[in-house]
Amino acid sequence: MHPAKRILLGTAGGLLLLLGVLLLVLPGPGLLLVLAGTVLLARAVPAVARFEEPVRTRATQAAEASVASALRIAGTVLTGLALIGAGAVWGARAVDGLPFAGWSTGLSLILSGLIVLGLLVWSHRRVHGGRAKRRPATGRADREGR
Template identity: 75%
Template sequence: MSAARRSDEDEREAPRRIHPVKRVALATAGTLVLLLGVALLVLPGPGTLLVLAGLVILGRAVPAVSRFEEPVRVRAMQAMEASVASGWRIAGSVLTGLGLIAAGVVWGVRPVSGLPFAGWSTGSSLILSGVVLLGLLAWSHRRVRRGRQGG
């Protein structure tokens, strides 16, 4: 076996060493995404997918966290499949996404006085939630349809 090949194998087998600054940055970003995902489990938004993303990011900084990824990944994929299981669910999700975008415009423009938390900070977050919802819905639909055609 050549020395170059041996060093490649050693690199794959050795645990990845991450610079301490990068580790702190990954841990911070992963924690923030994870907390946002937990909040979105009860608020409108892709909570399960953000919890999964947070765990993946956090798992790069803290390898012990990686053991929680697979159960959350399974649950996120089940939720994704359920979201596009019928035409009614797809229609409801599309209407919800469009409603979030419309509400964001209303909150940003403030045509009605007395709206709580009126302004573009609230409006833009509602618009972003609607766009993310529609994007995830399209991705879920393509993925499930591809799985049915291939399987």
């Protein structure tokens, strides 16, 4: 691999890994960013590849757990909407005394909420399938559209 490409992949992977670790405790898709960072780092530094599969397994388990019940799905939807709402409040400086008020914080909260909702849809499709499965036609009336 060309050294410039290795440096680029290593830098991007390191940044994603660092951001993912931060988002493990902050609102956002931390585990998936840790996975993305690990994948990129493994391309740049082959010794990191041994960590890729355990992180991938854990991220998949977390995605499956997030859509295991209607209560978890509802909680995730409410969390995503709350992040978007909080982002609007922070961005518009609607409440006095908010720390780091402004659109930089507001947009990051809104983006986190959108990512949470997007990942919920992705997880649901991955675990439960993209669309409801159709039943095959069983009789003459079904084949003729009656």
